[in-house]
Amino acid sequence: QVQLVQSGAEVKKPGASVKVSCKASGYTFTTYNMHWVRQAPGQGLEWMGIINPNGGDTSYAQKFRGRVSMTRDTSTSTVYMELSRLTSEDTAVYYCASEKGATYYFEYWGQGTLVTVSS
Amino acid sequence: QTVVTQEPSFSVSPGGTVTLTCGLSSGSVSTTYYPSWYQQTPGQAPRTLIYNTNTRSSGVPDRFSGSILGNKAALTITGAQADDESDYYCVMYMGSGIYMFGGGTKLTVL
Numbered sequence: 001q002v003q004l005v006q007s008g009a010e011v012k013k014p015g016a017s018v019k020v021s022c023k024a025s026g027y028t029f030t031t032y033n034m035h036w037v038r039q040a041p042g043q044g045l046e047w048m049g050i051i052n053p054n055g056g057d058t059s060y061a062q063k064f065r066g067r068v069s070m071t072r073d074t075s076t077s078t079v080y081m082e083l084s085r086l087t088s089e090d091t092a093v094y095y096c097a098s099e100k101g102a103t104y105y106f107e108y109w110g111q112g113t114l115v116t117v118s119s
Numbered sequence: 120q121t122v123v124t125q126e127p128s129f130s131v132s133p134g135g136t137v138t139l140t141c142g143l144s145s146g147s148v149s150t151t152y153y154p155s156w157y158q159q160t161p162g163q164a165p166r167t168l169i170y171n172t173n174t175r176s177s178g179v180p181d182r183f184s185g186s187i188l189g190n191k192a193a194l195t196i197t198g199a200q201a202d203d204e205s206d207y208y209c210v211m212y213m214g215s216g217i218y219m220f221g222g223g224t225k226l227t228v229l
Contacts, residue, residue: 059216104153
């Protein structure tokens with residue numbers, strides 16, 4: 001079965017960077033796009049961007065451009081999301097979610113990774 | 120910039136029918152936005168309900184249905200149950216590789 005397993009919780013200081021991983025299994029890694037979605041405490045879901053593991057093309061929400069980078073390692077079927085220049089407003093649960101080809105929806109979800117930014 | 124809009128909250132009686140909507144601050148929703156719907160309970164990852172306007176995801180009961188109503192996407196729950204009490208989010212594909220969530224609707228079943 002399809003599984004997306006994310007890395008563990010992180011605590012970072014303001015100004016630092018965080019890198020969250022999402023390891024996929026149960027399907028051919030390069031046939032599913034991977035999205036990153038975040039949710040601040042008590043807030044709604046927010047789309048951050050997408051990476052196509054077959055080639056590494058990315059597209060980011062305007063809000064995060066210049067501060068986010070999504071990469072992949074096809075040898076380990078893992079996608080990474082790195083967010084830099086963290087502030088307290090980046091405290092959130094970060095989810096990866098996969099999309100099969102160009103189907104325009106999030107079919108499978110990771111379990112989420114809590115990133116806490118605090119001095 | 121266009122914003123995806125949802126009712127902040129809604130309530131439905133057990134066994135009743137409720138329709139949640141998802142619109143755009145500018146323009147009308149059509150199938151070319153590939154609207155999808157997700158259910159989320161506190162502390163859990165979202166669950167995919169509907170994609171491509173009206174296709175139910177695997178395992179989703181048929182009391183959940185999606186459609187276009189007027190100029191909005193809609194999620195209808197028929198025969199609401201207590202465990203339908205959740206937050207519901209819609210997502211629109213805005214083109215050029217960009218997706219956008221609505222603000223979410225908190226559904227109360229009482």
